[in-house]
Amino acid sequence: MIAELFRSQPEIALFASLAFGYLIGSFKIGPIQLGGVCGTLIVSLLLGQTGARLSPDLKNIAFALFIFALGFTGGPQFFANVGRGWRYGVLSIVEIVSVLTLVMIAVAVLHLDPGTAAGLLAGAATESAVIGTASEAVAKLGLPDADTVRLQANIVTAYSVSYLFGLITIVLFTSQFAALLLRVNLREEAERVWRKLGGGDSLGEGERLAAPALVGRAFRVGRAAGLSVGAFEAQYGHNLTIEEIERGGATLALAPGLVLAADDLVLVGGRREALIEAAPALGEEVASGHHFSTALADMVDVVLTRKDAHGATIRQLRERADPEQGRGIYIAAVTRLENRIPALPGTELNRGDVLTLVGAKADVLRGAKRLGYLLPATLKTDFVYLGLGVLVGMAIGRLSGTFGGVTLALGTGGGCLLSGLLFGWLRSFHPIVGSLPPAAAQILKDFGLATFIAAVGLSAGPDAIKLVHQYGLALPVAGILLVLVPGLLSLWIGRAFLKLDPPMLLGAIAGQQCSTPAISALVGVTGNSTPVIGYTITYALSNILLPLMGPVVVGLAAQFKG
Template identity: 70%
Template sequence: MILNLLSAQPEIALFSSLAIGYFIGSFKLGPIQLCGVCGTLIVALILGQSGARISPDLKNIAFALFIFALGFTGGPQFFANIGRGWRYGALSIVEIVVVIALVLGAVVVLKLDAGTAAGLLAGGATESAVIGTASEAINRLGLPAADTARLQANIVTAYSVSYLFGLVTIVLFASQFAPLILRVNLRDEAERVWRKLGGDGALGEAQTPAAPPLAGRELRVTTGAGSTIGELEKRFGYNISVQRVQRDRSIIKPQAPVVLKAGDSVVVGGRREALIEAIPAIGEEVFSGGVSDVFVERVDVMLTQRAIHGLTLAQVRARAAPADAHGVFVAAVTRLDSTIPALSGTQLQRGDVLTLVGNKEDVARGAARLGYMLRATRKTDFVFLGLGVLLGIGIGRLSAHVGGIDLTPGTGGGCLLAGLLFGWIRSRYPLIGSLPSAAAQILKDFGLCTFIAAVGLSAGADALRLIREYGIALPVAGIVITLGPALASLFIGRWLLKLEVPMLLGAIAGQQCSTPAISALVGVTGNATPVIGYTITYALSNVLLPLLGPVIVGLAGKLG
């Protein structure tokens, strides 16, 4: 009865796959977490035995929305990292070259068909989007319907098996085995790098700073009497700012030429270490409630200024005119939805989102010098979204033949490229193309999982056949395909490119597009230094790996 219900109403199978799959994916075993996408696929493969099938149109729409949103959110960072930060970006090239070589080696040794080869690529590289681009490429081979369905089912089955083993491999390699190979204490290395970047030290698990990096104090002027506000702020490297001056019962606007007098009540804000040093030079701390109006604004700003790309936070402040930098402090840096350390030595990139703190006038001025303010909005520009997807579909219809291999990007590759372009346009012209991060995230999550569930349901009947045919060869191949580029990048990154160990391991997690691996790394290091390397390679690999789907299908077809 249940099987008949699932077959008659496939939407029940779809949402059951999502619900049960994400429930399974939420469990953790040490640093390993399966993730909702793989959980959804496993459940869909099981429920697919019932004969439930999702409309191909829904599957295609879901994948188009997912991959466009993926490109849109990664566009600014992708273009920012081309040609810059090349030492990290080179590891994404290592990933692509080694993965292609290993997959083609598996094709020759194991006599794999194009679908199984593409599934190994998707699972070994832990990049789910490859399933969609490879499936489209198989559709264009002009094979009989039964053969096309069989090859597409092989993609899904090979992915599900190799992904499980590839995920465990990259998490353990990045967080446990790589430090042993390099003979370093990863936590000590991360703390050293953190201090080198200007941080105070590493945090333990579940720890947060008891003293916040930005603070405000109300002082009565004594030792600072006779100094101007500008002189005081300059003396402490503009890491403090006088936000308010009260003399008797009058409020004086805190401008640089204002001379402080004994008995004045001033509110001073800034970086905690500079503020602590400045207090004795100004006066004594008091409390009358006047500190409550310090740092009333906290805004997010998209960094678009080309001249700032590659500079550290300390260099940006040093190069800024005092009038521009006055009262503006960077509280956080977000890159590709990951928070990286906002330390004096942190390098900024175009496309970063900087959280500025200060009074309304100061942060508005700072935002204008850095890029544009991200206004809180819940509205999606569906004109922009619709045109982007349409352009992607058009790009996907372009074809190219190299050495007899069809390299047509298909809807997936076209929408990915269009998303990159439209995301970049949005970063340059912020008044158009609104796609709030929450809306983009639901497009990515729901779009990918709906697509995965659809292909899993259609592949269910063939899954057991492929597993019986290749047995343990698929898991072993998945481990090798994951481990090969990771080992190559470890040695190239450390001894040729001279990368710091925490950033190098973060970059290896990023080249595999592995969120569980970076989470495990941050837990081991105790700070966010690995995220700096992760964001660069993740931005590049997340675009380049899906484009390999048609390439592997074409090459495997030739070798087979």
């Protein structure tokens, strides 16, 4: 009866796959968490035994929206990192070359069909988008319908088997074993890098929240009497700002040339380290309950587009700014590809970063105009831009070519990925068009991918058990090797030749595998977020390059089998 219900109303199977899949994916054992996509795949494979099938059109639309949104959100960072992030980019190239080589060795040794080979790549590299690009490539091989369905099912099954073992391997490798091979203490190394970036004491995550980097305090002027406001702020590298001055009960109009007098009450905001250093020179701190308005009260998010800011550190950005123009503006957070990276003086900024500015309202708005554009608070999506982007992607996807006897076609997935990259990059130059709010982009990615995965999982259900019986332990072992070999190569190249600091290097290895659980576990081990700096660069590159490898693997494996 339940099977008949699923067959007659496949939308029930879809939402059951999403609900129970994300429930399973939410469970965590140590640092290991399957995630909603893998959970959805497992549930849909089980429900697929009932014969429930979703329309291929729904599957194609869901994947097109997911892959376009993926490219759109990553476009500015991808192009920013292609040039300046070359040292980390080398690691993404190591990943691509080594996994392609290993997959083709597996094809030769295990006699894998194109679908199983592509699924092995997708699972071991923990890159779900490969399923879509490879499935389209299989459909273009010109095989009978039954063979096409079987190979597409093999992609999903091979992915589900190798994903679990690949995930466990990359988490343990980056957070545990790599440090032993490098003979370093990761927490101490992360502390050293944090200090090198100008972060002062690197405390645990909870402790840093209790002692924020940006603070406001009130003082009664003592030793600083006789100094002008501008001269006092310059003494501390403009890392603090006198926000208000009260003299004899009256609030004074602030100006750089205004001279501080004994017993003035001043409200000072800025970086905690600068305030701690300046406190003895200022005078006695007064109760926090004084009637001053709150310092650093306003906060805005700004997308960085300014050319000369790309590649500069936060410290350099402040040094280059005119003191009056930069006065009272502080970067409280840097978000890159939806990940927070340390907003420290030595942190290098990239075009497309989202900077959280804090300060007085007039100051942060002035800073936003000079650095880029305000991240709009609108919830509206520009469907003209979105629709045109997907159409352009579909047109690009129709292009194909033959290279060395191997026919390659991008398909809708590869085309929409490239189109998303282009449209996202163009919008960073012209922000008044093409609004796709982060929350909207995230739902397109999450729901689009989960729906696509559920659709292919339901269709693959009956063939899944056959493939597992056919290869047994070979796929799990291959999945582990596809993680370990690129990881070891990157560890050696990154340390011996690229001279990368261990926390950033291991973060980059997690990023080249597109593994969010790995970076989460690594941050927990290091005690601060320095590994995320390396992670975001390789994640941006591998997240784009790996899906494009789906058609390549299918083409090469088909040629080999032929």
